[in-house]
Amino acid sequence: MVNPTGNLGIIGVYAADDPRGVDEHAKKREYLLPFGQLWGKGLIVGKSQTPVKKVILMLRNIIIAGATSPGFIVSHRISIEDVPDAY
Incomplete structure (x- = not known):
C-alpha cells in the first residue's frame, strides 16, 4: 500500500526462473x-x-572488529536440507 503521491521503492532482488510458479x-x-x-x-517509483x-x-x-553484530536480523535457524521447504 502506498499513499497517493507517495514513493514506491523496489530493492534489487533477483531470482532465477521457477518452473513451478503458479502462472x-x-x-x-x-x-x-x-x-x-x-x-x-x-x-x-x-x-x-x-x-x-x-x-x-x-x-x-x-x-570482525566487534563494532556491530548483524545476528539480530536472524529470525530462524534451519538445516541446509530444509532450505527448499523454508523458502
Whole structure:
C-alpha cells in the first residue's frame, strides 16, 4: 500500500526462473505493476541495487572488529536440507 503521491521503492532482488510458479509470470519471476494506478495516484517509483562489491570488505571488517553484530536480523535457524521447504 502506498499513499497517493507517495514513493514506491523496489530493492534489487533477483531470482532465477521457477518452473513451478503458479502462472506464466511467476514462472519467469515477473511482477506486473499496474501502471494506470501508478499514474492515477501520482506515485514515484524508484529502484536501485546495493553496491555489494564496494562495501563488503568494509562491512566484514566492522563485524570482525566487534563494532556491530548483524545476528539480530536472524529470525530462524534451519538445516541446509530444509532450505527448499523454508523458502
